Amino acid sequence: MKQFISMVIKEGKHIVRDKRTMLILFGMPLVLMLLFGFAITNDVRNVRTVVVTSSMDHMTQRAVNRLAESEYFTIVATVATPREAELAIRGQKADLAIVFGPDFASKHTGVQFIVDGADPNMAQLWTSYATAVITNADSGVVNAKMLYNPQLKSAYNFVPAIMGMLLMLVCAMMTSISIVREKEKGTMEVLLVSPVKPLMIIIAKAIPYLLLAFVILIIILLMAHYVLGVPLAGSLFWILFISTIYILLALSLGLLISNVAQTQLVALLMSAMVLLMPIVMLSGMLFPVESMPTVLQWISAVVPPRYYIEAMRKLMIMGVGVEQVLRELGILSLMLVVLMGLALAKFNQRLE
Amino acid sequence: MTLKYLIQKEFIQIRRNAFLPRLIVAFPIVIMCVLPWVMNMEVKNVKVSIVDNDRSTLSQQLVHSIEASNYFIYSGQQPTYRAALQEMERSHADVVLVIPQNYGRDVELGRQPQVLIAANAVNGTKGSIGSSYLTQIVTAQARPEVAAMQSQVSTLFLYNKHLNFKLFMIPALFAIVMMLMTGFLPALNIVGEKEAGTIEQINVTPVNKWSFILAKLIPYWIIAVFVITVCLVLAWVVYGITSAGPLWLIYVLALSLALFWSSFGLMISNYSDTMQQAIFVMWFFVVLMLLLSGLFTPSRSMPTWAYGTTYVNPMSYFIDAVRTVFVRGGGLSSVWHQLAALLGIGSVMAAWAVMSYKKNS
Amino acid sequence: MKMNAIEVKKVSKVYGAVKALDEVSLEVKQGEVFGLIGPDGAGKTTMYRILCTLLLPDSGTASVDGYDVVGQMKQIRRRVGYMPGKFSLYQDLTVEENLRFFATLFGTTVEAGYDSIKAIYSQIERFKDRKAGALSGGMKQKLALSCALVHQPSVLLLDEPTTGVDPVSRKEFWDMLSGLKERGITIVASTPYLDEVKRCERVAFLDNGQVRGTGTPEEILDRFADVFNPPSIDHDQGGKVQEENVIEVEHLVKAFGRFHAVDDISFGVKRGEIFGFLGANGAGKTTAMHMLTGLNQPTSGTGRVAGYDISREHEQIKQHIGYMSQRFSLYEDLTVKENIRLFGGIYGMSDAEIARKTDELLTRLEFAEHKDDLVASLPLGWKQKLAFSVSIFHEPDIVFLDEPTGGVDPATRRQFWELIYEAADRGITVFVTTHYMDEAEYCDRISIMVDGKIKAMGTPDELKQKYNQPDMDHVFTHLARQATRSSD
Structure with missing residues (x-):
């Protein structure tokens, strides 16, 4: 037991003494949370708009005023012909032109949008916002309610995703590198030959990273709640419980990688290629899984963070009870059992 | 050299x-x-769950037009709003549409019925785009004159x-x-x-x-x-x-x-x-x-x-x-x-x- | 009759196409000090790894303390102490933390094991709060030794434990081993040093994966005299040395914080001379050499190398010198020819000149058929010869060699010195550090550094006379024992 504790302490010292890596490990969650919380948004805002009208009558003037007053549009110019407007868009001076026809005042019709369609999502959003503002059309029929996220903050969507990514990264990548480093430097030989059980060596190496993962998890949760105002609607116990399963799963993955990789460089590249890319791309973190082609959806079905992120979104943001995430919990547990079993079975007690 | x-x-x-x-x-x-x-950040395959409290011809038509839209996936009707919300919590629905009682009669009489659209906005983009498409479909039936005005607007997308x-x-x-x-x-x-x-x-x-x-x-x-x-x-x-x-x-x-x-x-x-x-x-x-x-x-x-x-x-x-x-x-x-x-x-x-x-x- | 502590029967191990061990059989008696000697790549490390259960033999059986290395891993790991050749410490832990960690790992404490490591650890104990990564090469080796010896296993496997360690500390280390032997611990060690081989009770000579012979050190050294005891080289200073000083150093100091690694040294080296720059680990040799080669700025003092000032004109100096560092530093992923071509090109030689001299060099080294081999695949001794040849490829005025022959057998070292003499005959000044005292005898003149200062300087004969000692080994020991500090 004493040996075990001293190994854990030693591993902790490695982490604490590498100042730059520490800085990144703790800086990364902070920076990501702040960026996703405040900077990265899909909001329609500051759209550079050109108004095209030959006769600025009363009706047109009112519509233009409505546009200018909305937070979405900034009128950058008023020109006489659509040709001029198009030139402004081509010259990257404007994103959107609104052409008011001569009978706009009388019939409320004859409006045309000329849009920079390079970004299709934004182009569609701009036109639908502009339509709404100009026609002043609240049909009054529909009472739309945005559940769980009334202000449509992107942070609500991204916080669980950041958790999924960072926990995987810290546990899997850092653990695998730290094990492979000992192999590469030759200290692993001495550790293996010592009377300490090989399994203990690995567990002792994993524990500091486990703690680190929890610290990062708690930092993220606190920041999400107090800085970004993201609710922690569901049961904190289950949030932590599922996170623990996920963290253990990530550790098993790291252990698997460390068995295959012989040098730190390979471990790094494998973590980056096998873990980071699929997590960011296929877990539904940034891009919704249901919009992908079927083949990619199948692949994403074996990406663990997909289920973790899904479960966290439901628990944290929607505040559902644990009975609604049993499917995710089950899949994650199953993956944990398989991966951990595989990692332990594959663990080398010798050098080859 | x-x-x-x-x-x-x-x-x-x-x-x-x-x-x-x-x-x-x-x-x-x-x-x-x-x-x-x-x-691909296109929003598609939005799952809609409907609570029809009216069960009139018009409300049936509305349900059919949503079913027919290839933008939405119709995931069935629920008896109550509560039940529909549970569907959402189970990830079976992204948007819930509640058609009020007397919807059909109100529309025929030219009165304004109050339709409720509740969207899961955890993913804000999906929630707002989904609910705005659904709004269009509802508006087309309930307030054809407003819909007509909006459809007058033509759009020219440059480059793409x-x-x-x-x-x-x-x-x-x-x-x-x-x-x-x-x-x-x-x-x-x-x-x-x-x-x-x-x-x-x-x-x-x-x-x-x-x-x-x-x-x-x-x-x-x-x-x-x-x-x-x-x-x-x-x-x-x-x-x-x-x-x-x-x-x-x-x-x-x-x-x-x-x-x-x-x-x-x-x-x-x-x-x-x-x-x-x-x-x-x-x-x-x-x-x-x-x-x-x-x-x-x-x-x-x-x-x-x-x-x-x-x-x-x-x-x-x-x-x-x-x-x-x-x-x-x-x-x-x-x-x-x-x-x-x-x-x-x-x-x-x-x-x-x-x-x-x-x-x- | 004592039981055999280690029994190896017809063990073979193959890596791909390479036969690392070919039906090796060995017996080591309980409480014996057994030497496993042989050139680099002979299969020694593979043998150690099989004995401590890190590798499985392809065929044959081996047992340690009566336990089988294949089936009874646990029992063996509890009994064996192993110090790998590239024993690596945790660079970011302090000296004391490293020692404590390894002590706890083996279920003991530093206090309990202190007596068995005192002789060596006491030399570095004053630096116990320094990170291991900040120690000099020899210091690290001493710490690694302390870590390997802090627990007392029944069988101790030491894979070249003293490579890069100065003669005085090596003696102390072997005295420690004798102490352990008295407690009945079986020791298997490998070493390139003859004086250490002689301190073993029996040795096995391993070559190309096969045991060529086993017996007392004298028998083996005698039987394989061509490898271990090559005739010494005659070198005639013969008037090549000129009076002009090609290196001149006055009051040179290099301080790291309050610590003076090089503490006010002054000396001169004449053109054409072979100058031996000796000193214990941590005496400041490497630091001094770094200043002379323009890698480091001196804190104070002046120096001129090849006529250029070392603090201001270091880039001009680099044009006129060659350098071979302690860490072998050719590009391992380039072939022999590509390395030569690269360094020729860096020194501004023309393609034609490089091609002509490459052929010449490869023929002289008898390397021609290996010119397209990756450097990584060459045996250590060849790499060293190649590195040296590359460092003088552009015909520099001076070549600096930092422990160029660490870890190779006497015959290879002898060949290496023949190359040095050839270079010296062509008028190249050679500035060399070494821990082999027989090599010190080969130098024209030597200096001995202790604690950052030069304690003695002169020809080997002069020094022997002055300090009244029979050979350089004794001179060195005599001077180095006066050291009060031991680190740079």
């Missing part, structure tokens, strides 16, 4: 590496073949007539590939020589700092040309997408970006003691620059302080410029200031890379 030998050595080392040549070839191919399908998301994303992928290929590999280079001990041998030779660093940069520029060619060819072969603007300008932009990333990578490498450190520091900056570059989200939507960073972010200049050239067909005159900024930042970084390399301490 010594430059020739040093460059030769870098190339031999890249070629001998068991991993690098494969990476350089495979990476752009994988990225170009997979990511355009993934980076079919609103093809891939056309928008592919030039941005060039930026990602360039960043990973010409940024990460140099970051590992000098620190690798430090760990192997060969750097000491180089430091006692009379080799000039500039030639040493230049010899390390040039191979990555050549790799950049290769990689961008692969990307352009794949965009054409796989997606049938070609550049609307001049090709040479894309190469010039890519090389300027390579100048920045390769110098940045070497600079990080100079300050690092281990490969792990180099990768982590690199990764940090990559994520930062990527997220703030306007690749995923429009940079103009960012708050002022964040928008300010785009003035020093080369990724932002490159993505802006390459989209202008590739999608909008712009020429040198439309992107010259982005190009100038890229070259400027790149040169400063190159000088920094040379300065930070110390032969004598």
Whole structure:
């Protein structure tokens, strides 16, 4: 037991003494949370708009005023012909032109949008916002309610995703590198030959990273709640419980990688290629899984963070009870059992 | 003159590496073949659950028109709003539509019925776009005159007539590939020589700092040309997408970006003691620059302080410029200031890379 | 009759196409000090790894303390102490933390094991709060030794434990081993040093994966005299040495914080001379050499190398010198020819000149058929010869060699010195550090550094006379024992 504790302490010292890596490990969650919380948004805002009208009558003037007053549009110019407007868009001076026809005042019709369609999502959003503002059309029929996220903050969507990514990264990548480093430097030989059980060596190496993962998890949760105002609607116990399963799963993955990789460089590249890319791309973190082609959806079905992120979104943001995430919990547990079993079975007690 | 030998050595080392040549070839191919399908932020397949409290002919019609829409997936009717919300919690529904009692009668009498649309807005984009499409369908039936007015508005989409998301994303992928290929590999280079001990041998030779660093940069520029060619060819072969603007300008932009990333990578490498450190520091900056570059989200939507960073972010200049050239067909005159900024930042970084390399301490 | 502590029967091990061990059989008696000697790549490390259960033999059986290395891993790991050849410490832990960690790992404490490591650990104990990564090469080796010996296993496997360690500390280390032997611990050690081989009770000579012979050190050294005891080289100083000083150093100091690694040294080296720069680990040799080669700036004092000032004109100096560092530093992923071409090119030689001289060099080294081999695949002794040849390829005025022959057998070292003499005959000044005292005898003149200062300087004969000692080994020990500090 004493040996075990001293190994854990030693591993902790490695982490604490590498100042730059520490800085990144703790800086990364902070920076990501702040960026996703405040900077990265899909909001329609500051759209550079050109108004095209030959006769600025009363009706047109009112519509233009409505546009200018909305937070979405900034009128950058008023020109006489659509040709001029198009030139402004081509010259990257404007994103959107609104052409008011001569009978706009009388019939409320004859409006045309000329849009920079390079970004299709934004182009569609701009036109639908502009339509709404100009026609002043609240049909009054529909009472739309945005559940769980009334202000449509992107942070609500991204916080669980950041958790999924960072926990995987810290546990899997850092653990695998730290094990492979000992192999590469030759200290692993001495550790293996010592009377300490090989399994203990690995567990002792994993524990500091486990703690680190929890610290990062708690930092993220606190920041999400107090800085970004993201609710922690569901049961904190289950949030932590599922996170623990996920963290253990990530550790098993790291252990698997460390068995295959012989040098730190390979471990790094494998973590980056096998873990980071699929997590960011296929877990539904940034891009919704249901919009992908079927083949990619199948692949994403074996990406663990997909289920973790899904479960966290439901628990944290929607505040559902644990009975609604049993499917995710089950899949994650199953993956944990398989991966951990595989990692332990594959663990080398010798050098080859 | 010594430059020739040093460059030769870098190339031999890249070629001998068991991993690098494969990476350089495979990476752009994988990225170009997979990511355009993934980076699709189109909102579709929105699941709708309906609570019909009216059960009139009109409400039935409304349900049918939603069922028929290929934008929505109809996931059945629920007896109560509560039950529908539970469906949402089970991820069986994204939007709930509640049709009030007397809906059919109200519409026929020209009164305004109160239809409730409740969307799961955890993903804000999906929630708002989904509910706004549903609103359109409802409005079309309940208030045909308003719908008529809205449909009068015609829209002309320039450059990307079919609103093809891939056309928008592919030039941005060039930026990602360039960043990973010409940024990460140099970051590992000098620190690798430090760990192997060969750097000491180089430091006692009379080799000039500039030639040493230049010899390390040039191979990555050549790799950049290769990689961008692969990307352009794949965009054409796989997606049938070609550049609307001049090709040479894309190469010039890519090389300027390579100048920045390769110098940045070497600079990080100079300050690092281990490969792990180099990768982590690199990764940090990559994520930062990527997220703030306007690749995923429009940079103009960012708050002022964040928008300010785009003035020093080369990724932002490159993505802006390459989209202008590739999608909008712009020429040198439309992107010259982005190009100038890229070259400027790149040169400063190159000088920094040379300065930070110390032969004598 | 004592039981055999280690029994190895017809063990073979193959890596791909390479036969690392070919039906090796060995017996080591309980409480014996057994030497496993042989050139680099002979299969010694593979043998150690099989004995401590890190590798499985392809065929044959081996047992340690009566336990089988294949089936009874646990029992063996509890009994064996192993110090790998590239024993690596945790660079970011301090000296004391490293020692404590390894002590706890093996279920003991530093206090309990202190007596068995005192002789060596006491030398570095004053630096116990320094990070291991900041120690000099020899210091690290001493710490590694302390870590390996802090627990007392019944069988101790030591893979070249003293490579890069100065003669005085090596003696102390072997005295420690004798102490352990008295407690009945079986020791298997490998070493390139003849004086250490002689301290073993029996040795096995391993070559190309086969045991060529086993017996007392005298028998083996005698039987394989061509490898272990090559005739000494005659070198005639013969008037090549000129009066002009090609290196001149006055009051040179290099301080790291309050610590003076090089503490006010002054000396001169004449053109054409072979100058031996000796000193214990941590005496400041490498630091001094770094200043002379323009890798480091001196804190104070002046020096001129090849006529250029070392603080201001270091880049000009680099044009006129060659350097071979302690860490072998050719590019391992380049072939022999490509390395030569690269360094020729760096020194501004033309393609034609490089091609001509490459052929010449390869023929002289009898390397021609290996010119397209990767450097990584060459045996250590060849690498060293190649590194030396590359460092003088551009015909520099002076060549600096930092422990160029660490870890190779006497015959290879002898060949290496023949190359040095050839270079000296061509008028190249040779500035060399070494821990082999027989090599010190080969030098024209030597200096001995102790605690950052030069304690003695002169020809080997002069020094022997002055300190009244029979050979350089004794001179060195005599001077180095006066050291009060031991680290740079």
